[in-house]
Amino acid sequence: MATVIDREYTAGHALGPSVRAFGKATSRLETGTAGIAGQVLNFARDSQIYVECDEVRSFYKVVSGVVRTCKFLSDGRRQIEGFHAACDIFGLELGDVHRLSAEAVSDCTVVAYRWRGLRRMTAQGDQIAPQIFGFAMQCLERTQQHALLLGRRSAAQRVAAFLLMTARRDGDQTGAYLAMRRQDIADYLGLTIETVSRTLSQFERDGLIALSSTRHVILHDLDALMVLND
Amino acid sequence: MATVIDREYTAGHALGPSVRAFGKATSRLETGTAGIAGQVLNFARDSQIYVECDEVRSFYKVVSGVVRTCKFLSDGRRQIEGFHAACDIFGLELGDVHRLSAEAVSDCTVVAYRWRGLRRMTAQGDQIAPQIFGFAMQCLERTQQHALLLGRRSAAQRVAAFLLMTARRDGDQTGAYLAMRRQDIADYLGLTIETVSRTLSQFERDGLIALSSTRHVILHDLDALMVLND
DNA sequence: CGTCAAATTGAAAGTCGTCAATTATCGTGG
DNA sequence: CCACGATAATTGACGACTTTCAATTTGACG
Numbered sequence: 288m289a290t291v292i293d294r295e296y297t298a299g300h301a302l303g304p305s306v307r308a309f310g311k312a313t314s315r316l317e318t319g320t321a322g323i324a325g326q327v328l329n330f331a332r333d334s335q336i337y338v339e340c341d342e343v344r345s346f347y348k349v350v351s352g353v354v355r356t357c358k359f360l361s362d363g364r365r366q367i368e369g370f371h372a373a374c375d376i377f378g379l380e381l382g383d384v385h386r387l388s389a390e391a392v393s394d395c396t397v398v399a400y401r402w403r404g405l406r407r408m409t410a411q412g413d414q415i416a417p418q419i420f421g422f423a424m425q426c427l428e429r430t431q432q433h434a435l436l437l438g439r440r441s442a443a444q445r446v447a448a449f450l451l452m453t454a455r456r457d458g459d460q461t462g463a464y465l466a467m468r469r470q471d472i473a474d475y476l477g478l479t480i481e482t483v484s485r486t487l488s489q490f491e492r493d494g495l496i497a498l499s500s501t502r503h504v505i506l507h508d509l510d511a512l513m514v515l516n517d
Numbered sequence: 518m519a520t521v522i523d524r525e526y527t528a529g530h531a532l533g534p535s536v537r538a539f540g541k542a543t544s545r546l547e548t549g550t551a552g553i554a555g556q557v558l559n560f561a562r563d564s565q566i567y568v569e570c571d572e573v574r575s576f577y578k579v580v581s582g583v584v585r586t587c588k589f590l591s592d593g594r595r596q597i598e599g600f601h602a603a604c605d606i607f608g609l610e611l612g613d614v615h616r617l618s619a620e621a622v623s624d625c626t627v628v629a630y631r632w633r634g635l636r637r638m639t640a641q642g643d644q645i646a647p648q649i650f651g652f653a654m655q656c657l658e659r660t661q662q663h664a665l666l667l668g669r670r671s672a673a674q675r676v677a678a679f680l681l682m683t684a685r686r687d688g689d690q691t692g693a694y695l696a697m698r699r700q701d702i703a704d705y706l707g708l709t710i711e712t713v714s715r716t717l718s719q720f721e722r723d724g725l726i727a728l729s730s731t732r733h734v735i736l737h738d739l740d741a742l743m744v745l746n747d
Numbered sequence: 748c749g750t751c752a753a754a755t756t757g758a759a760a761g762t763c764g765t766c767a768a769t770t771a772t773c774g775t776g777g
Numbered sequence: 778c779c780a781c782g783a784t785a786a787t788t789g790a791c792g793a794c795t796t797t798c799a800a801t802t803t804g805a806c807g
Contacts, residue, residue: 360669360747361747368664379654381654381655381657381658386658405650419650423654423657424653425611427611427657427660430664431598431616431660433664434660434663437664437667438667438707439596441763469786476668477667477669478764479763480786480787481763481765481766482764484786484787487787501771699755700753709796709797710753710754710755711754712796713754714755714756717755730804731753
């Protein structure tokens with residue numbers, strides 16, 4: 288386990304789809320000579336993409352599968368900072384060492400874009416920055432949202448928010464596929480695996496959801512789940 | 518209360534000190550024609566600098582005093598996302614409306630730098646981006662740290678981390694001046710005011726700290742406080 | 748010195764974590 | 778394809794930590 292299954296190298300996987308939202312300012316990156324070529328990598332479930340303190344060589348975009356970025360605590364516990372699915376960017380750093388680890392939640396494919404920290408990047412031309420800035424800010428917004436969840440929400444609210452987030456990501460508001468294990472969910476929500484499990488069971492008893500399998504959740508009462516949040 | 522005491526306008530308060538860390542890449546901003554002029558503003562304690570959903574007109578740098586950025590929940594509770602002291606940047610947004618509110622913890626002076634979202638900014642030239650990117654990433658790192666605190670730490674660990682953070686910010690490792698009220702600390706740490714108070718009292722009984730006044734904390738046993746964390 | 752807000756302290760309740768046992772699911776090999 | 782073992786998930790009982798509610802003390806400011 289925990290091994291890279293293979294690494295394929297391509298010359299022209301330029302930063303694409305997830306970028307459009309920023310409009311004209313980024314188009315140069317997609318078409319111009321300054322476009323960043325990516326390197327396609329495949330990782331097996333539970334393998335490490337990079338670990339804390341690794342030198343920063345790239346940032347990444349998910350093509351398929353799900354990635355978790357996380358931090359390990361001295362007492363053995365783990366905090367998952369975020370899950371990253373198709374088109375999401377992760378691993379962008381200001382400094383030259385990673386402050387988190389990144390691991391494959393499922394078998395997954397990512398594209399690595401050369402990136403060695405702000406200083407060296409800007410030395411070759413500033414053109415890259417606006418787009419990267421957008422990625423950084425999106426990441427910031429998600430993290431702020433996450434901090435709010437961890438700081439001021441009950442277990443039920445956290446699990447509800449997680450289900451809604453997952454359903455939204457799937458583009459399907461009535462069902463969610465949980466690519467990760469219960470322990471991952473717990474470590475993301477700052478709860479224990481037992482509390483996550485109990486909360487899901489309670490939601491099911493209350494008719495808010497149905498667990499058609501461990502990994503597939505049907506959301507029956509979106510309103511009730513949303514009321515639990517802001 | 519909650520009013521701006523006065524607003525002074527200056528022509529040349531360019532982005533300065535906190536920027537140097539990024540080296541050459543940013544010097545253009547400080548000296549070149551593209552330098553951003555700031556507007557000096559003063560705010561009275563508890564007044565609002567901007568509120569959630571306000572249109573974004575600027576981002577800010579603290580000159581003196583302390584600012585809190587926070588979010589209000591439907592149940593009346595509040596989560597403070599961060600405290601910002603001299604030289605800190607706050608209020609930088611990707612979109613065109615603020616997602617948090619910013620308020621003066623103490624009487625304070627800030628510099629506002631014109632900023633209306635990524636799109637309009639980059640339209641006038643990309644040169645600004647690398648420096649701003651640095652601000653965004655610093656903000657991200659702090660928020661990630663904060664999320665870790667909220668997700669995986671006990672009340673004692675949170676309060677200890679807060680004291681160490683405050684002492685570090687003051688540049689004095691043996692004492693910390695708490696510019697904010699207990700309620701602010703509680704809302705930052707995701708605790709209640711009573712728990713914060715009790716924890717501080719317990720630290721004092723254990724000889725870890727001394728509360729020379731409500732606002733002044735003397736740190737007697739830095740090691741013990743640090744052991745509580747990572 | 749008096750008033751009001753802020754901070755502290757106490758007691759009780761509730762939520763979530765811990766530990767343990769059971770059940771379900773997945774992966775592998777027969 | 779089924780059986781088995783290992784891993785994951787669920788459930789229950791109990792306990793710890795934090796919150797809630799209430800009362801008291803401290804401190805700031807006129």
